[in-house]
Amino acid sequence: MKKHVVRYYLTFSAMLLLFYIALGSCFVLFQSFLSDELHLSAPQIGTVYTFIAFVALFCAPLFGAWQDMLGNSKKLLGIIGIGLVLCFPILGMLMVYVYHHVAFLPAAIIAGLYFGTMIQSGVGTVESYCEQATRHLGAFEYGRARFWAPIGCASATALSGYLLKINPYFCFWVSSISGVLFLLVLFSFSAKDLEPERKETIAEVEAQATGSFKDTFMLLRSTTFWALISFLFIATGGFMLFDQQFPLFYASLFPADMANEGAQRASMILSVQMIGEAIMTLLLPSLVNKIGARNGLLLGGLVMALRIFLISMTLHLPREIQPYWAGALKLLQAVEVPILIISTFKYISRHFAERFTATIYLLSFQCSQQVSTIFLSSLLGLSYKSSLGYTGTYTLMAIVILAFTILATFTLPRRGQSSIAGNATTTAAASQA
Template sequence: MRASSKIEYLQVSGLLYFFFFAFSSSFSLFSIWIHKAIGLNGAETGMVFAANTIAAMLILPFYGVLQDRLGMSKKLLVWIGVLLCCTAPFCIYVYSWLLATNLVLGVVVGAAFLGFAMLAGAGLIESYTERLSRHMGFEFGKARLWGSLGWASATGVVGVMFSINPNIMFYMSTGSGIIFLLILFRMDLGKYCDSTSQAAKAFANPVRMKDFWVLMTLPRFWAFGLFMTGVCGIYAVYDQQFPVYFSSFYPNPEDGIRAYGYLNSSQVFVEALCMLFAPWLISRIGAKNGLILTGTIMFVRILGSGVAVDVWVIASCKMLHALEVPILLVSAFKYIAGNFDPRLSATLYLVGFQAAQSLTAMFLAPVAGYGYDHIGFSSVYVLMAGVVGVCLLISCLTLRSQSSRTPCSTVPDHAPSPPATTAIV
């Protein structure tokens, strides 16, 4: 990394830290807040999560296309920062009241706010960081680990704060949003827009709508989407109400909530450590094998949760998440860089990665919530593991291994490829 880029690298790391601190403050115990503080049952909670994922799925393509056209502009990040600052007043005085008095309206309004601010915002910031890493010459994983640390820092205290007053977690998000904006306003990225580096040249040609339509015709795009939908999407639904399931292993739910906060914090700190080594691992096994490894970890965790008989087993399953997240993120960006046009990286990540998961959650979350209420968490988890296992086997055949050439454009597979671009990590 150039010495002149170190300040910008630290600023980007700060953005990731405080965004995920805000995200974690509101969402680490979100399902418990809905279940305990608001009083919604499993099916109603599933409806909330389904609406959230629908909103995220609709917003993600918009964010992706717009950011690809804006390039290095910070305008969308400013928008997200403003929304983060509004988290406490919205959730405390608007969202909670609507959920208690008019569930449907509360679900719709809350999904729109949370979708723009956090659920879709997380993918946007990650894709923006990946694009910036091409210009600055740093590894994406080294910056993204600060996001994991931010999440862990929040979960380390949010469990205790929730026991005191659930509203504190939303004030934590607002405070973090203010710091996020202050860092963002200090960043000056104008010099990278005029960079003559190879990474900058890869983004030189303007993005046209035709490029997006051509992307949608590529079989490898849909193969990638299948993995994200059938494996990662189901895993995301599994993880939504996992805190409720975990706390049920304790005689006193308050003790379960507090224990989950400590466990979640420990998991994310380990995740941050693994983020340092994930680029090294993926560079040796390849992006496709990294995705398959991630899917295997997800399968083991879901199935293990379904057959768990005590809190130590379920806690061990939770810690597997620390291995899965770094491998998935690095593998996904590596796979995108090696198989698609780098100018469309934001769209590919937000649509092929994030929105594909949201599509699954949109349909599955209400069904899962109904299943939790009627047949129990364990039985639903075993069924989920079966579906994930089948989709994982299909992905082993359909995902594309890195070839000798670098297929980083949206042209068909039989057409000549452009010169390789700078790798992500």
């Protein structure tokens, strides 16, 4: 790599690494903090996460549209970085104080506002910014920088599990320190260096920014947009719901007196999966470039449907091999998630104007996950306790994901762009879509 390319690779890698360290430190094990430190009941914890999901559901598209209007500007990322720095003051001090001295509900609102904006909406904003920046540079695949995202999350999650036993408030301190380092990295480069080489007048730039705000609402009239959103809603919602329930399912495969061991193994599997995602993020961009972004999305959907269906067969196997079967199939998620993320960014870049990248990504990935959390997780939990059980529920999930994947083969366009793309698409790019 050339010297300036190496510098930007290290910069965006560090941004993703530090953000995910902050996320893994304060959010992944936040449920354990609420139950073990604040002694909240299960319904109260559910209320907190519902607040988080509602805030993210509305803020994610706003962050996406805002960042698309800002283009290469780092203003919104700066706000997110400041939010990370304030993690300990907001969560470790303010939220805890309000809970102990005021009431539970205001404390839950504080947690919802913080996580819904800075973490759940911030993660898509940071990822879309880094993806656009690497595309502008054109010197390395975004996947090479995103390699450090799951590494950061896995290492922070492991560290948080240790810190929770010593002093759980240290987890928030780690997030705040990561936020400080995130801001230092953010301010270490100039956004002007990421501008496309073509020259534009000030009037043209302003016109484009204004147009992007108006055109954001025109996305609602794009059939390509709705085809992509509907597919990703099922796909990302599918692995989000599966992730939420997997620890309980995996622990149920062990005898009652070994439930803690089952939970520990599930945590280990998650860490190995994150490391696997990092490795696959390096390797899979070349595959997606070869088969095309559209086929990459379909492949991700097929892998997910097959994985969940095979896991639904777990209880039909001999009891001694059930944990190994379920654990091995959970690791297959390290393939499907990077494929979906990489293919989504490439599909957006080839079918929509560049200025819609953040909006579409946050709508498709983040909002679908929040809708799943708010409206579907409770229904899924009830289905586990009904006659369907884990086997029937996972089989039903696999059938729905497979059906939407098959439907996407007819609804996702192969070539060209949406009518509001605004950027010319080269023949080569279209042929890969």
